[in-house]
Amino acid sequence: MIQLTNLTKMYGDFTAVNNLSLSISPGEIFGLLGPNGAGKSTTILMMLGLAEPTSGKVRVCGVDSTRQPLLVKRRVGYLPDDVGFYEDRTGLENLLYTAELNRIPPAEARRRARELLERIGLKEAAEKRAGTYSRGMRQRLGLADVLMKKPEAIILDEPTLGIDPEGVRELLQLIRSLSRDEGLTVLLSSHQLHQVQQICDRVGLFVRGSLLALGTVEELSAQLFAGEPLVVEAEIGGDGSPLAAVTEALASVDGVLQVVSAAEQPQLVTVSCSRDVTASIARAIVGAGMELLSLSKKRYGLDEIYHRYFEGGKRHDRAV
Numbered sequence: 001m002i003q004l005t006n007l008t009k010m011y012g013d014f015t016a017v018n019n020l021s022l023s024i025s026p027g028e029i030f031g032l033l034g035p036n037g038a039g040k041s042t043t044i045l046m047m048l049g050l051a052e053p054t055s056g057k058v059r060v061c062g063v064d065s066t067r068q069p070l071l072v073k074r075r076v077g078y079l080p081d082d083v084g085f086y087e088d089r090t091g092l093e094n095l096l097y098t099a100e101l102n103r104i105p106p107a108e109a110r111r112r113a114r115e116l117l118e119r120i121g122l123k124e125a126a127e128k129r130a131g132t133y134s135r136g137m138r139q140r141l142g143l144a145d146v147l148m149k150k151p152e153a154i155i156l157d158e159p160t161l162g163i164d165p166e167g168v169r170e171l172l173q174l175i176r177s178l179s180r181d182e183g184l185t186v187l188l189s190s191h192q193l194h195q196v197q198q199i200c201d202r203v204g205l206f207v208r209g210s211l212l213a214l215g216t217v218e219e220l221s222a223q224l225f226a227g228e229p230l231v232v233e234a235e236i237g238g239d240g241s242p243l244a245a246v247t248e249a250l251a252s253v254d255g256v257l258q259v260v261s262a263a264e265q266p267q268l269v270t271v272s273c274s275r276d277v278t279a280s281i282a283r284a285i286v287g288a289g290m291e292l293l294s295l296s297k298k299r300y301g302l303d304e305i306y307h308r309y310f311e312g313g314k315r316h317d318r319a320v
């Protein structure tokens with residue numbers, strides 16, 4: 001449904017999107033994720049035919065967006081991060097105006113608008129002026145607006161921005177159920193991984209114009225943290241700091257790279273290993289007469305992805 005092939009966009013010497021290849025299937029909900037300035041909006045503009053790629057190809061709904069931008073616009077719904085409505089017209093009137101622009105016959109337009117307003121939870125507010133809507137209500141009206149013309153795919157740029165947590169939850173569930181019920185392909189961009197990952201079938205992590213990883217959130221963490229040392233955490237009973245004793249006990253365990261503990265939690269000893277030697281660690285600690293309260297493998301997940309890539313932590317330069 002959406003096919004990007006070696007897509008690159010330069011602004012002068014600056015590469016905003018670097019050789020991006022991506023394929024999104026019909027009915028899929030795909031999250032294009034990345035921190036501010038990653039190149040998400042630039043990619044979306046190229047998909048919509050609103051920006052010309054420096055090189056590479058972009059096809060949406062089988063149409064070359066660069067060559068036939070008007071055709072793409074007819075088939076794809078686009079929700080920008082801040083939707084413009086006629087503030088002094090009601091929600092319903094705004095939808096009817098969109099219908100008119102898309103040459104939808106009046107009776108059908110009215111039926112569809114009412115149906116959508118109910119679906120998005122704005123039935124009661126249908127006759128209120130859009131200028132009085134909250135940010136969350138505006139985004140939901142925006143969603144109804146893009147659905148008026150029955151698009152095959154919708155592209156949402158930062159749809160959850162500025163909405164309170166309950167509003168975010170409602171909006172995301174709405175996007176998911178619309179996609180499922182109508183077989184709609186959804187591409188959404190966000191720098192809020194925690195929020196959107198729950199509804200995305202797959203995500204692509206985009207940093208400084210390059211796609212660093214692609215897949216489900218689990219696959220993403222496996223790709224991003226492959227080659228990292230395995231970390232095992234051991235909780236040792238008793239008073240005082242067991243660090244010296246654990247270090248000595250593990251000195252002969254092949255595969256152990258480093259043994260550390262934090263001053264504020266001396267009983268919790270963190271062991272970095274080049275491979276999974278959890279069982280040997282357990283044997284060595286117990287064999288040295290210490291009380292092993294717990295032993296667990298630390299899994300890299302959303303928190304680490306978030307910290308490392310979205311909050312400006314250490315950056316990987318490996319691209320897929």
Ligand SMILES: Nc1ncnc2c1ncn2[C@@H]1O[C@H](COP(=O)(O)OP(=O)(O)OP(=O)(O)O)[C@@H](O)[C@H]1O
Pocket residue numbers: 011014016034035036037038039040041042043191
């Ligand atoms: N018209 C332009 N001219 C020059 N540089 C641009 C232009 N548009 C975007 N950029 C630069 O390209 C990079 C990517 O911008 P883009 O808006 O695509 O990122 P983004 O991931 O959508 O970020 P945000 O979440 O902040 O919108 C940024 O460094 C931005 O400053």
